[in-house]
Amino acid sequence: MKVWAVANQKGGVGKTTTAVTLGGLLAARGYKTLLVDIDPHGSLTSYFGYSADAVERGVYTLFQHRESDPSILISPTRFDNLQILPASMALATLDRQLGTQSGMGLVLHKALKQLSGRYDYALIDCPPVLGVLMVNALAACDHLLIPVQTEFLALKGLERMLRTLSMITRSRNIKLPFTIVPTMFDRRTRASTEALQQLQSEHQSDVWSSVVPIDTKFREASREGVPLSIMLPQARGAVAYNQLLDVLLSGVDGE
Amino acid sequence: MKVWAVANQKGGVGKTTTAVTLGGLLAARGYKTLLVDIDPHGSLTSYFGYSADAVERGVYTLFQHRESDPSILISPTRFDNLQILPASMALATLDRQLGTQSGMGLVLHKALKQLSGRYDYALIDCPPVLGVLMVNALAACDHLLIPVQTEFLALKGLERMLRTLSMITRSRNIKLPFTIVPTMFDRRTRASTEALQQLQSEHQSDVWSSVVPIDTKFREASREGVPLSIMLPQARGAVAYNQLLDVLLSGVDGE
Ligand SMILES: Nc1ncnc2c1ncn2[C@@H]1O[C@H](COP(=O)(O)OP(=O)(O)OP(=O)(O)O)[C@@H](O)[C@H]1O
Ligand SMILES: Nc1ncnc2c1ncn2[C@@H]1O[C@H](COP(=O)(O)OP(=O)(O)OP(=O)(O)O)[C@@H](O)[C@H]1O
């Protein structure tokens, strides 16, 4: 099983949309796929019709009862080959509860290891904040996807994200390959095209060579609770994620 | 001094944009305004040209040295009547550091009380996560603004936010008036107009009667580091926030 995490401390850049759309594409291609929601706000969990405040068994249980069998925490979706490990609101208290207790950074990694025979891919949707949950995702994943809106403030935020990343990977002595995914690209505005040029010139080999364009169909898809890649495979946004998936599956880093 | 907090656990809904644009309008109208950035990611701090990882004196200092005089933590902006209490990345560690230590919910409230003679308004920009920082903002403010994107997932997130809010205000025995601000409204898409109708029918008196439309000029303004309300007062987005400000100043709750 390959584990991909989708993270960025900036909010609203398309993390959940990236996890859901790529998850839908992997499932449609016949790969057994698990979506893991570690955001206490539970957008991915709501997307598939579950309510984060009603979830009793999910990611939080992994931290509370470390011996629990992760396979009993998994819920189905309406789509073949696509299952979900849901979030619950209780996750919001995790940082305070754990405090400076050490050794909590590998809880998710160990749980996904136990599940690795059942899935081909696991995609982790992260909250927009640096904390014990994001550290768990970075420690558990083989590859990191960083969606970045093509606009000025988001580029500033990316610098901070990359500095945080190298801080964490250095302290854990791991090398974590990552791909920057330009999202919500609006070719009509100068701010968007200039931000993209800056992103491509500063991060060359770490940036995906194309973009996810602005596509209002994403909003329609989230209302239906269907990944856009399944609802409208020919929509601009779905086609873009399909191209991204081709690049990731061909081994971006020669994985 | 009146204190307004801008909060929503959902990321990317326009919290920073709301704080910056309203702050610019208040300053232009001659009100002495303080913008307070309690988001560890520091979008508001970067907006005005400071770097959250370089900030030495800011909101974090209030929690580390509770006796410190808050007035020495304030930085200027290029705009008359507009100053900023910046964020720093160290804020990300606050939840873990404080752990279950009690009594940390009123640090910001006490600091703003000490500053109340110097400003007419203080606007607090919150991170997209429920934690000790957001609790501080809710305890410090007189009025809460909740920007909500007019789309399905965001409405689901709003229910959770309002449940969290009533949980916190009940435990502190305070009544906190709030206004829901529909943002990024796109009149061309059904998902947007239906979401707005749902928002208005479910939350009647708590929702502002108008909307902030989608306006790509916000991206241009953030690149220039100028509030849109100052850069282009006639831009759609700026005009909308000006109307919102009129409603807020006329005492939404008869404050
Ligand atoms: N390419 C796109 N074009 C247009 N809208 C998009 C696009 N990608 C995402 N969206 C919309 O933008 C909003 C934010 O996306 P999403 O919730 O995926 O971001 P996020 O990074 O997961 O946010 P959070 O920080 O709250 O977790 C949603 O309404 C989504 O439908
Ligand atoms: N009405 C609008 N029309 C178009 N773009 C907007 C609008 N409001 C905000 N934006 C843009 O959307 C992006 C997200 O806005 P902003 O950063 O203010 O959200 P936020 O809620 O503060 O995000 P975070 O959760 O990361 O704190 C920014 O690029 C901003 O320029």
Ligand SMILES: [Mg+2]
């Ligand atoms: Mg998300």
Ligand SMILES: [Mg+2]
């Ligand atoms: Mg913000």
